[in-house]
Amino acid sequence: MTDPLLEVRDLRVAMNSGRTQVLRGVDFDLAEGRTLCLVGESGSGKSVTAAALMDLLPPHARIDAATMTLGGRPLAGMRRAARDMAMIFQDPMTSLNPVLTIGYQLREALQLKERVSNDVAHARVLDVMRQVRIPDPATRLAAYPHQLSGGMRQRVMIAMALIRRPRLLIADEPTTALDVTVQAQILWLLQELQRETGTAILFITHDLGVVAEIAHDVAVMYAGRIVERGPVGEIFRDPAHPYTAGLMAATLDHRTANDARGERLVELPGTVPVAGEAIPGCAFAPRCAYAVAACATTPPEWRSLTRAHGAACPHFRAQQMAEGIAR
Amino acid sequence: MKRGYSFPMVFGGTVIAATLLCALLAPMILGYSDDIVMTRSMRAPGAEYWFGTDNLGRDIFVRTLSGARNSVIVGIGVAGLTLLIGTAFGLLAGYFNRLDGAIMRMMDGLMAIPGVLLAIALAAILGSGLYTVVIAIAAPEIPRTARLVRSVVLTIREMPFVAAAISVGSSTPKILLRHILPNAMPALMVQATFVCASAILTEAVLSFLGVGTSPDIPSWGNVMAGGRQFFRVAPWVILFPGIFLSIFVLAINLFGDALRERGDPMLSGRRA
Amino acid sequence: MTAPILEADNIVRHFPAGASTVHAVNGVSLSLKAGEVLAVVGESGCGKSTLGRILVALDRPTKGAVRMNGADLSALTGAALRKSRAGFQMIFQDPGTSLNPRWTVGQSLREPLENFTIGTRRDRAERVRDLLKRVGLRPEFAERYPHELSGGQKQRVAIARALAGSPRLLVADEPVSALDVSVRAQVINLLSDLIASGDLALVFISHDIGVVAHISTRIAVMYLGRIVEIGPTADVLHAPRHPYTRGLLDAVPVPDPEQRRTRTPLTGDPPSPIDLPAGCAFVARCPHAIDACRASVPELRAVSPARSVACIRSEEISTDEL
Structure with missing residues (x-):
């Protein structure tokens, strides 16, 4: 053990x-x-x-x-x-910056932690987006958070957490x-x-x-x-x-x-x-x-x-x- | 949310209360004894005349205290008038989509009128006086309040308790006056303090420019205006009402900020 | 055969959104008798909340009619509509915001009594106490403000207010979603008791299939503003006939770690109600879609006396194959 x-x-x-x-x-x-x-x-x-x-x-x-x-x-x-460690939250909309693209925010999340060149960072971003099963990652890079569905945003949050391994x-x-x-x-x-x-x-x-x-x-x-x-x-x-x-x-x-x-549920009294x-x-x-x-x-x-x-x-x-x- | 009383609230409250007391009692105690006595003109502050005298020999201490009365009347008058009219327009514009456009464009028009020019124009038509000044300062403030009330109403009307009130058969006037207005009050009270403070300052500016109240009705603004020419030889004429004005306006603003920070216990979570 | 309390006939509700249109509800018909609990389930944007608001006349349909005890609600306006509201009431999701924070519980409960002129001024205090008692709250709660109450207590007050006019129809929009798990049972039991005790019908709008399974007699599954499947609760849950119902039920987590899901979850997101796809709305996510599905919107057709499904392949595909 x-x-x-x-x-x-x-x-x-x-x-x-x-x-x-x-x-x-x-x-x-x-x-x-x-x-x-x-x-x-x-x-x-x-x-x-x-x-x-x-x-x-x-x-x-x-x-x-x-x-x-x-x-x-x-x-x-x-x-x-x-x-x-990294964290993901209940509401991905409030955790993402609405005026920056997904790609930028992912790269930033990586480069805050590790010193990597932009090319390496770009490759890592694409990797992690594939990893969280975001379809068509190359075009999604340029998307802003509001252009994604709730589920897609949560995937981006997970990607952002995972990119730091x-x-x-x-x-x-x-x-x-x-x-x-x-x-x-x-x-x-x-x-x-x-x-x-x-x-x-x-x-x-x-x-x-x-x-x-x-x-x-x-x-x-x-x-x-x-x-x-x-x-x-x-x-x-x-x-x-x-x-x-x-x-x-x-x-x-x-x-x-x-x-x-028709049966009553067991109630826990009080609050x-x-x-x-x-x-x-x-x-x-x-x-x-x-x-x-x-x-x-x-x-x-x-x-x-x-x-x-x-x-x-x-x-x-x-x-x-x-x-x-x-x- | 803050509980208890913070320093800004205590300080602001005390200064406001003391000034209101002055405004109420000064005429009774001092009996407007700011007569023109040329023999004592331009005395420096001292034991006899605490704040000194002006070029006409009027006691600046007496004029500052009685000036509080007129400045407070302007402040409260403008705040009251602005709130009354602004809230009415804001409620209607915020609740009825159909009126929104018309009312708000009207407000935009009103906002475009410069307060000082309006004061001069009104003084020319109605003659200079306290009420002219109140109307002139209030007019451009009304749109700002209407705007604020409108935005607050837009938020409140989407709250489920409004839908619930409709659902249990309440009429529109009842919903506006008993559900929406009371919940907009905290924001309105904060706005009132800011309008009041800025009105007192604007009145001082208008008086300084000579379009405010006439010098025989002292206000902090026109006492200072009167001392303008003699600033080099008798700075106390401007200094003392200026200090009172600044402290009072600061107190009102602090009080308003404290009110806002204190928030509203009714709207916060459970206390249980 | 008792007459239905509520009948909705081909309800359509569109909202203008800038240059485009939100198709919130796209033709929903249903009817409800006393003692019935109809659950409306579906994901966000499926139009279930909009439908609920239309049923209690908090919103007006773009097309279609709602009849309450046979009377057309759209024919009513002004004071007549206000008076008729006693017969149908709504219970909202968040009890924290459905009570006026500046009113005491007593004031909130007196409001419908005054508006519907129930009782005299003098005996209204007594009626408020009765209402509180019906939802299991002590009379002294009348003096309290909402912020002094817990979420469960607030929801009881909201239910008491809805009951004040002795309604025949209650529409509850996610009434327990905002409550802590341990106090949900209190509110669910209260609603069950109300149904059991009176000649009331309940429309229970929820995304929580577990609660729905417990409380409802019938289920209507909505997808993009339409009912795709409707039928008795047990039948729909045990033998879904629409591929979306199947996907939805498979996605609900089961509170039993020994029976973890083995089927792969439904892919994709619920589509946007702004651009309606041609044909069946579910086609992009449906594992059984064929070309014909894209051709036209499938009708809701009866597959058995109590059961209807809007899927052109419902005859060829059995529940087990879904």
């Missing part, structure tokens, strides 16, 4: 000069050639985690981490350009703004690219369908913490945190959902906590059907189920087993 490419231990982020705690200790690893999905809802801290890795947080944010290394090198204090690709809800047929194309493309280049992908999403499609490993976030982590198959087959189980129940499978028409609220115990306790008195006051213990799969909830499993025996 080689060391993981990306190692994060006890990552904490506080906004507003330390007053608003948005990440409250996040741990995960990501190995070369693997895809880790960070799953969570608004305010869970999944995008803040990505921004912390990329050094994209605003100046008033305070970042603390016991470990935050990429390929063994600590990220803290490293220049943004020196970080061996990063070891880690961070994708923050890259398909949320896209139509479902285009989403399928982009997800398929990302998997192909990973097979070709061996890049690690940190994929941020709120959609469990997308997770099932693309993830090797999953980390479920809630209120600034990872509440469950494990290989994708185990997480879906055997969720160990009541929040994960709740998300699963709320995610409808179009192949089977109509059979249960997600607001970022920065002081949370002494388990953040999910107020919405949890399995909570005991201690949940609101003491931070939940981490329970490992298998070597790679664990959750921050000691009660859910115990109660499920008890119910199973009673039944």
Whole structure:
């Protein structure tokens, strides 16, 4: 077993000069050639985690981490350009400069990182455009972002990320703004690219369908913490945190959902906590059907189920087993 | 979004409040005791006359404080008039596509009239006075406000709550006055502060050029205008009203900026 | 046989866009009875939202007619139209912007009561409390402003407002897309309860096939302003007959990592509604297209009593071959 490419231990982020705690200790690893999905809802801290890795947080944010290394090198204090990673965002239109051609922006992305001649750069740009399956790349070079469709723009963003040959690709809800047929194309493309280049992908999403499609490993976030982590198959087959189980129940499978028409969906009561609220115990306790008195006051213990799969909830499993025996 | 009170807001607010107080109370306390007394003309600032006197022996301290009244009247008058008319036109142009072209071309025409020339023309027709000055300064400001309101309305009318109001059977006047206008207010208040500040400055310029208010009704502008010829021997005549004018205009602008930065809690995300 | 609540007859809506024309809706007919939930699915630009707005008279069709309980909506104007709006209401996608931010929840709920002159001034407060109760909110919410509410709570208020005039038809345009996954179920259950409890029909516009599968009785699949397939939900989902429906369903991610997609996804992008292709709009992306497909626009034809498909090859190609 080689060391993981990306190692994060006890990552904490506080906004507003330390007053608003948005990440409250996040741990995960990501190995070369693997895809880790960070799953969570608004305010869970999944995008803040990505921004912390990329050094994209605003100046008033305070970042603390016991470990935050990429390929063994600590990220803290490293220049943004020196970080061996690239990121793609939800809305490619806002990430592309509307007055510059695609070709210019791709070449610039490369030349900011590496000193290469214009000829070499041009060849690399054409290569990477072919790699992301942009049809007719030579003519597309001269196109401006608004002349491309949403799916094509997202391909350009991926090309822009890949042209620097990063070891880690961070994708923050890259398909949320896209139509479902285009989403399928982009997800398929990302998997192909990973097979070709061996890049690690940190994929941020709120959609469990997308997770099932693309993830090797999953980390479920809630209120600034990872509440469950494990290989994708185990997480879906055997969720160990009541929040994960709740998300699963709320995610409808179009192949089977109509059979249960008329039945009520399982509701998670309440709403997600607001970022920065002081949370002494388990953040999910107020919405949890399995909570005991201690949940609101003491931070939940981490329970490992298998070597790679664990959750921050000691009660859910115990109660499920008890119910199973009673039944 | 900022909460609490920032320095510009406190400073701006305090200066504005103090000036308004002066404008209201100065005539009562001082009783317009800026009589012409030739025997005390051109006195330098000192214990007796804090800000000195002008060539006609009028107390500059008294004239500066009472000048606040007329400058504030001009500022508020112009802001009020501009907002009232500009908002009406802006609302109509922004909401009704059919009126948009006609109203905005009319506004473009109005905008082309130079304020100073209009003031001179109006002074010639109506005679010089406070109201002439207010109308002359307001006229070219109206299109700017109309433009702003129009653009704000164009944004607000596309918001789903307007479609929802139509859907639940609200009439067009109700939608304009109860849904769109209240949501345009924050932008209007910020605009009002800027119009007010610029009107006070414009009034000073007009008075300086001799087409503003007459010297027996003191305003910061015409007090300074009166001291123009004697600037070398009696700089205090221009200095003190000038300082008051600058600080007041600065305060209004700071206050307007602070209002804008503070944003609008109603339009931001959930507080929960 | 009950009479339909809603009938739309060959709806066309074109928008001028500079020198060109956006063909948002290109001839849609449908009818809906009480207790039915018709899902309208399709990708961005397929005209589903424009169609929704036309059904509740927030927009007027360029051609065609909408009849509500048999009455032609296009014949109504002014006050008569305003009064008739009580019968059909819309629920919008983003509850954050569908409530006036300067009004309390109570004010927003009183607005339809006042406009439709429901109840007396005195008992409207009581009616507001009833409406809140119907959507599962406590009476004290009447005093709150939208920014004090969560997304799910705001959407409940929006639903309560739509219910104020006791409508027969609700059109919900992506009502849960802007909500967090964990609060979606609350709103979906609320809508299901409303359908189960009353003589209401619901048009549910969504791109989320999972939610659609759960809530709808019928599905209409739209592509470039036309319905390409319409039929009972279970039939359409389990045995699609139009190649686009097939491609759309195959593209929906399945929340089960052990059943990852094996079929290659549909290629290309949804075409622009500005330049309509001649013939079938789907032809450029269709794996089964033949020359005849480019010749003329395929009619929506009944393939079984409840089922219609707009594909000239629907007889020769079975679901399994699609």
